[in-house]
Amino acid sequence: MSAIPATFRAYVAERLDDRVERGVRDVNATDLEPGEVEIRVEWSSVNFKDGLATRFDGKVARISPLIPGIDLAGTVVASDAPDLPVGAAVLAHGYDLGVSRHGGYAEFQRVPADWVVPLHGLTPREAAAVGTAGFTAAMSVAALEERGLTPADGPVLVTGASGGVGGTAVAILGERGYEVWAATGKDTEIDRLRALGATGFLTRDEVTAEGRPLESERWAGAVDAVGGATLPYALRTLRRGAAVASSGNAGGPKLETTVFPFILRGNALLGIDSVVVPIDVRRQLWDRIGSDLRPRSLGANVTELTLDTLEEGLDGILAGEARGRWIVRVA
Ligand SMILES: NC(=O)c1ccc[n+]([C@@H]2O[C@H](COP(=O)([O-])OP(=O)(O)OC[C@H]3O[C@@H](n4cnc5c(N)ncnc54)[C@H](OP(=O)(O)O)[C@@H]3O)[C@@H](O)[C@H]2O)c1
Numbered sequence: 001m002s003a004i005p006a007t008f009r010a011y012v013a014e015r016l017d018d019r020v021e022r023g024v025r026d027v028n029a030t031d032l033e034p035g036e037v038e039i040r041v042e043w044s045s046v047n048f049k050d051g052l053a054t055r056f057d058g059k060v061a062r063i064s065p066l067i068p069g070i071d072l073a074g075t076v077v078a079s080d081a082p083d084l085p086v087g088a089a090v091l092a093h094g095y096d097l098g099v100s101r102h103g104g105y106a107e108f109q110r111v112p113a114d115w116v117v118p119l120h121g122l123t124p125r126e127a128a129a130v131g132t133a134g135f136t137a138a139m140s141v142a143a144l145e146e147r148g149l150t151p152a153d154g155p156v157l158v159t160g161a162s163g164g165v166g167g168t169a170v171a172i173l174g175e176r177g178y179e180v181w182a183a184t185g186k187d188t189e190i191d192r193l194r195a196l197g198a199t200g201f202l203t204r205d206e207v208t209a210e211g212r213p214l215e216s217e218r219w220a221g222a223v224d225a226v227g228g229a230t231l232p233y234a235l236r237t238l239r240r241g242a243a244v245a246s247s248g249n250a251g252g253p254k255l256e257t258t259v260f261p262f263i264l265r266g267n268a269l270l271g272i273d274s275v276v277v278p279i280d281v282r283r284q285l286w287d288r289i290g291s292d293l294r295p296r297s298l299g300a301n302v303t304e305l306t307l308d309t310l311e312e313g314l315d316g317i318l319a320g321e322a323r324g325r326w327i328v329r330v331a
Contacts, residue, residue, distance in 0.1 A: 002110075003038050003078035003086075004029040010106035011307045013054040014065035020056050022314075024307050027067070029108070033101050036081050036113040039090060042074040043128035044104030046305070046313035046326035047164060048250060053098060054314050062100035069104030070097050071131040073124035074331065081113035089119040091127040093135065094275045094282070105307060107331050114279045121290025122298075128327045129299045130289055133164025136274040138285055138293045140165075140223045140245035141172050143270045147243050151177040153220035155200065157234060158182050159207055160250055162189040163322045165225035171196040171295035173223075181219075183207040183230070189323060196296050207233045208251065213258040214265070221245075228252030235261040235269065247272035250320070302327045 010027045013020050052058035053068040061068070073091040076084055084090060092115045097103045119127055130138075149156070156173055160166040161182035173180045174197010182193045185204035193201070208229040215237050222234040222244035228251030234244045235257050246269055261267040277285075285293075301324035305313050313326035 001078065002029060004032070004108040004110065008107040009307060010067045010102075011069070011310055012065045013061060013068055015056070015061065018056070020054055022054050022311065027106065031102070032108070032110045035110040036079065037076055037084050037090070037116050038078040038108065038110050039072065039074045039092070040077050041072045041104055041107060041109050041330045042124045044069040044073070044328040044330050045071045045128045045131035045133075046310070046317055046328065047071065047132050048248070048317055049132070050098060051314045051318040055318070060099055066098070067102035067106045068098045069106070069328070070094070070099065071128055072097070072104030072109055073119070073127040075124070077108070079113075081116070084113055084116050084118060089124055090116050091119060091124065091286070092116050093132045094277060105310065105328065105330065117279075117283050117286045119290070120287050121294070122286070125327065126299045127286075129302050129325050130168065130295065131164065131325065131327075132274055133325065134168035134295060135285065135289065136225070136247045136272055137165050137168035137172060137223065138289050139272050139274055140169060140247055140270075141176075141293065142285060142288070143245050143272060144221045144223070144243055147268065147270070149221045149243070151179070154239065155179045155181050155219055157202075157219045157222040157237075158198070159222070159224045159230045159234065160184070160226040160248070161193050161198065162186045162324075163225065163250065164325050165247055166223070167193070167196065167301065167324055168295050169223040170198050171297060172293050173197060175294065175296040185320070186323070192301060192324065196301070209233070211236055213260045217265070224248070226251040227255065231255055232257040235267060238265065238267045240265045241267070243268035243270050245270045245272050247274070301325065304329055
């Protein structure tokens with residue numbers, strides 16, 4: 001039996017002929033898709049993709065009207081899944097959420113059981129502060145370490161460091177004892193990034209400038225969510241045998257590089273996709289985010305929004321204004 005009230009509040013994006021109409025509406029429980037688990041959503045967050053989902057030219061939303069929000073965290077209020085009982089603190093993200101199925105900007109949500117992650121070692125607020133962006137950062141660090149990276153290997157580069165993926169990567173690597181170098185376009189973020197664990201800094205100009213096919217070997221590893229001109233910089237400055245984990249395109253989707261880092265230094269480009277991840281793998285990584293991959297100062301560097309003030313974050317993230325994570329107090 002459903003535990004969701006007949007109507008509740010949600011932030012909705014609806015595509016019209018020439019624009020997307022956005023705002024808070026009362027929606028009906030019958031508007032939600034089927035699923036075995038009903039969740040009272042306490043927290044969501046703002047990711048780059050959420051901004052795009054509310055833009056006319058964003059190419060992310062697959063249904064209209066759409067309740068965006070690719071992250072949600074809260075408490076189970078009804079469940080047909082024995083391992084996800086009523087009262088459990090959970091999160092869900094990825095798959096179709098907030099893209100082709102209603103997402104986290106709603107006071108209640110109904111989702112398939114095999115999309116749900118029980119929270120261990122994290123509150124719903126902390127889980128939203130990590131969110132898809134932080135999970136992607138954790139995937140990136142785990143992928144580099146699975147390939148052999150350790151703190152003893154030398155400096156690790158994180159690009160787009162003021163953003164959600166970048167900032168969380170700095171905070172995870174810093175807490176794990178790495179020498180972290182942060183590339184950022186924002187001077188004003190340096191103190192915050194230092195507190196998260198960065199010890200060296202590069203300007204955005206340094207990591208987007210044109211360069212030779214191979215330059216001095218600097219980085220034992222790199223986490224890049226910027227793409228554009230920045231990923232080629234990371235590739236041509238990796239140390240012999242090192243890898244860069246690539247997850248984003250905040251600086252553009254085109255990749256212009258040479259094969260020399262691969263064929264002369266044995267470097268590797270590790271692709272990171274947080275959307276389609278088998279649920280057992282997703283749950284295991286979230287358990288690690290609550291323990292050995294826990295980001296330093298988790299939950300401290302966040303800006304809190306509500307459904308009524310959400311637009312500031314949705315527009316700000318696309319304008320490159322991210323300074324840590326925006327989280328959304330939903331219920
Ligand atoms: N693969 C996945 O599963 C996955 C998951 C989550 C996110 N992503 C992608 O990862 C990217 C980052 O997401 P996010 O949530 O971290 O976004 P974000 O919070 O907006 O961070 C992006 C950061 O990139 C830097 N940046 C922005 N525009 C730039 C430009 N033109 N040139 C160079 N740097 C620029 C900025 O950092 P500085 O000012 O510090 O340089 C900005 O804060 C997005 O493309 C997103 O779609 C992918």
